Amino acid sequence: MIEDFPELDPLLRALTADPAPAELTGEESAVAMFRAQRAVPRTAGRKRRFVPSMGMAAAAAMVVAAALTGGAYAAVLPTPIQHIAHRVLARIGVPDARHSPSSAGASSTGPSSTGPSSTGPSRLAAANPAAARTSGSFPSVTRTAAAVQNPLPVPPIVLSAVRTEVAAGSSVTLDGRLAPGGAPMADARVQLLELDGSRWRPVGAALTDGDGEATFTVRHVTRNTEFRLASRVVTTHTALSPPILVTVLPGLTVVISDGGPTGSDVITVTARSADPGDMVILQVATGTTWRDFTELRLNAAHQASFTVVVAAGQNYRVVLPATRTHAGAVSAPVQVPRGNRESATSHHRP
Amino acid sequence: MWEHADAMGTTWADGFDWALSEARAGNEAGFLHLWRRLQPRLLRFLSVYGCEEPDDVASETWLQVVRDLHRFEGGEEDFRGWLFSIARHRAIDATRARIRFRDRLARLPVAEPDPGDKPVELAVLEGLSTRQAVALVAGLSRDQAEAVALRVIAGLDTPTVATILRKSPGSVRVALHRGLRALAADPRIKTLEEVDQ
Numbered sequence: 001m002i003e004d005f006p007e008l009d010p011l012l013r014a015l016t017a018d019p020a021p022a023e024l025t026g027e028e029s030a031v032a033m034f035r036a037q038r039a040v041p042r043t044a045g046r047k048r049r050f051v052p053s054m055g056m057a058a059a060a061a062m063v064v065a066a067a068l069t070g071g072a073y074a075a076v077l078p079t080p081i082q083h084i085a086h087r088v089l090a091r092i093g094v095p096d097a098r099h100s101p102s103s104a105g106a107s108s109t110g111p112s113s114t115g116p117s118s119t120g121p122s123r124l125a126a127a128n129p130a131a132a133r134t135s136g137s138f139p140s141v142t143r144t145a146a147a148v149q150n151p152l153p154v155p156p157i158v159l160s161a162v163r164t165e166v167a168a169g170s171s172v173t174l175d176g177r178l179a180p181g182g183a184p185m186a187d188a189r190v191q192l193l194e195l196d197g198s199r200w201r202p203v204g205a206a207l208t209d210g211d212g213e214a215t216f217t218v219r220h221v222t223r224n225t226e227f228r229l230a231s232r233v234v235t236t237h238t239a240l241s242p243p244i245l246v247t248v249l250p251g252l253t254v255v256i257s258d259g260g261p262t263g264s265d266v267i268t269v270t271a272r273s274a275d276p277g278d279m280v281i282l283q284v285a286t287g288t289t290w291r292d293f294t295e296l297r298l299n300a301a302h303q304a305s306f307t308v309v310v311a312a313g314q315n316y317r318v319v320l321p322a323t324r325t326h327a328g329a330v331s332a333p334v335q336v337p338r339g340n341r342e343s344a345t346s347h348h349r350p
Numbered sequence: 351m352w353e354h355a356d357a358m359g360t361t362w363a364d365g366f367d368w369a370l371s372e373a374r375a376g377n378e379a380g381f382l383h384l385w386r387r388l389q390p391r392l393l394r395f396l397s398v399y400g401c402e403e404p405d406d407v408a409s410e411t412w413l414q415v416v417r418d419l420h421r422f423e424g425g426e427e428d429f430r431g432w433l434f435s436i437a438r439h440r441a442i443d444a445t446r447a448r449i450r451f452r453d454r455l456a457r458l459p460v461a462e463p464d465p466g467d468k469p470v471e472l473a474v475l476e477g478l479s480t481r482q483a484v485a486l487v488a489g490l491s492r493d494q495a496e497a498v499a500l501r502v503i504a505g506l507d508t509p510t511v512a513t514i515l516r517k518s519p520g521s522v523r524v525a526l527h528r529g530l531r532a533l534a535a536d537p538r539i540k541t542l543e544e545v546d547q
Contacts, residue, residue, distance in 0.1 A: 001523065002502070005530045011539060014483035015503050019390035026405055027385065030412055034373075034381045037416045162379055 028182075156180035157190070159229045159241040165327065166221055168248045168273030174216045176208070176229045176241070184212025188231055192216050195226040195243065202230075222273055223325040224248055250274050252331040254318050259307060267306040269318040269331070274298055278323055282306045285315035285333065366426040374419055385412065388430065391503050392437055394480065398488045398499040399441040407444050411437040431510040434500060438514060486533060494529030497522050 002012065158177045166172045174192065178185045188208045193200040206214040218227070229241040250273040259265045269280050278298045283290040293316070296304040315333040322328035365383060372380025389408060396404035414436050415422075422432060487498050500511040501522075508526075512519040533539060 001527055002530065005534045007534050007539060008530060011483050011486060011533060012502055014480045015394065015487065016391075016505075017480050019386070020480065023390040023393050024386060026389070026409065027382070029409065030385050030389070031378055031382060033409065033413060034378055034416050037413070038376050160379070164377070 157229050157231055157239045157241045159192075159227060159244050161244060161246065164245065165247045165249055168222055168250050168326065169220055171217055171219045172221050172246050174218065174227055174244070174246075176206075176214045176216065178208050178212045178214075178229075178231055178239075180239070184208075184210070186210045186212060188212070190214050191230045192218075193228050193230055195228075200228065200230075218246075221246060221248055224327070248273060248326045250320060250326045250329045252318060252320055252329050254316075254331045254334050256316070256334055264307050264309050267308060267316060267318070267334070268303060269306075269320075270301075270303045271298060271320055271329070272302050274302060274320055274326060275323070276300045276302060279321055280304050281319040281321070282308070283317050283319055285317075290317065366429075370426070370429060374422070381416070384429075388433060391505070392433065394484050395434060395437060395499050395503050396441050397481075397484045398495050398503070399438070399444075400488060401441050401444050403444075407437070407440045410440045414440075427507070427510065430504060431506055431514060434504040434506065435514045438496075438500075486536060486538070487529075490529045490532055493525040494532060497525035498529040498533070501526055 002008070156179060158179075160175050160177075161172060162175075163172065176190050176192070178188050178190055186208055189205055190208060191202050191205045194203045203218070204216055206216065208214045218225075224245065224247050226243045226245050228243040231239050250271050253270040255268045255270075257266050257268065267282060269282075271278070271280065274280075276298050279295055280298060281295045282293045284293045293308070294306060296306060298304050313335065315335050317333045318331040320326075320329040366387070369380040369383035369387075373384055374380075389412075392408050392411065393404045396407050401407045411433065415433060422429065424432070484503075487495055487503075489495075490498065496515060497511060500506050500514060501508065506514070508519050508522050512522045515522065517525075
């Protein structure tokens with residue numbers, strides 16, 4: 001139908017044109033709202049069966065309202081949300097956005113250069129400013145525990161990653177942004193810190209580019225690691241970003257081999273990126289569900305071998321539960337082919 | 351020839367499923383991806399409805415989306431339908447106080463092309479600004495404006511638009527056709543067309 005009106009091409013092109021900068025100005029407020037919502041405990045949804053839907057909705061609304069009202073009273077909500085809160089709750093004294101205190105941190109006093117960028121250990125590299133400008137399309141913090149606990153206001157220094165779950169042994173790219181008072185600060189030295197036990201230790205540093213951004217690439221990530229950025233140029237104190245957790249997805253290899261004349265079979269699982277002593281669970285398919293069959297711990301070679309009598313055509317899989325050092329993993333199903341009990345192999349690569 | 355609005359789905363689909371999944375899991379990057387893709391269209395859609403403060407209404411819309419995201423099930427088309435359905439309700443709430451929808455739309459500023467201001471060729475090259483285009487759509491009757499906005503700006507298919515508007519697909523097609531015909535007959539559009547030829 002629209003094709004019937006070729007004279008409307010200019011109009012339709014304008015209606016679907018690429019975003020204008022003014023149309024994306026509310027980005028930080030939107031992210032702050034999302035972050036605040038994540039901080040609201042959510043008990044509804046899965047329990048719909050036990051709670052009347054209207055009651056659940058009302059409860060959720062009350063929780064949201066309570067969370068927002070608290071922020072609104074303190075006038076620390078993002079401007080559009082503060083304005084909405086004022087419109088709804090003005091009678092009980094919630095101030096409008098224009099009465100809110102300004103964002104934390106003073107405006108930039110100008111660029112400060114502290115020398116050329118440097119890198120820390122060999123597994124970490126800081127990209128040059130030009131690379132930083134073109135990398136990372138999502139300047140936000142992902143899966144940030146501290147942000148959940150203290151979501152507002154938006155900190156002047158932020159560390160983010162497009163992907164916070166990475167395959168074991170691969171690299172992760174972290175994007176930092178330094179913008180005290182919302183103004184990007186160029187040529188400022190930012191330091192990447194890694195949580196080592198209970199201490200934050202520096203693992204690299206870089207200078208921010210013209211957009212106040214710096215990109216770090218941490219190579220060969222084999223364990224769950226928390227990172228954060230630090231900078232001393234904002235105030236006399238060190239500004240710290242909320243931490244960001246990078247989770248490692250381990251790989252699993254499962255092999256079924258003939259156990260010999262006893263008629264049994266051996267299911268061997270190898271999880272190179274898991275730790276010796278980690279539990280692995282053998283599951284068997286029963287209908288459409290998987291049931292735990294037995295469990296073992298990985299040996300020093302990161303392997304565990306289950307000796308079982310495997311029925312031909314039966315599906316098995318191995319589950320590696322998440323630990324403090326890696327995420328959980330589930331192998332692809334393995335099956336002993338009917339009439340051929342030599343071996344079957346399954347590789348799980350995250 | 352400008353491609354049909356349905357073709358937008360193939361472009362928007364890039365990374366959409368990933369973003370939706372991540373957003374539902376609480377990942378800000380996923381949410382931001384969705385927001386960046388849909389916020390501009392959302393603002394234009396709300397402007398067609400004559401919202402005085404489309405940013406506020408859009409914020410209310412996203413607030414509800416985030417609040418209920420864990421219960422959402424579906425793909426990209428479903429998500430866009432859901433988002434713009436919420437936006438429509440919020441827009442109706444925001445404009446309920448007005449006496450007549452059409453009266454409000456008629457007062458929206460529409461920048462008239464003035465060939466005397468600049469060379470005709472330059473005017474054609476620049477074409478319509480998005481704001482002017484939105485204002486032209488907003489000048490239609492409510493039924494027509496809704497159909498055009500949901501079909502073109504939101505990029506929804508006719509059955510989804512019909513569901514949102516609680517009308518039959520046939521009614522939506524009629525409203526859309528009449529709206530497009532009215533726009534095509536608009537002297538400002540015709541002027542551009544004549545110059546283009």
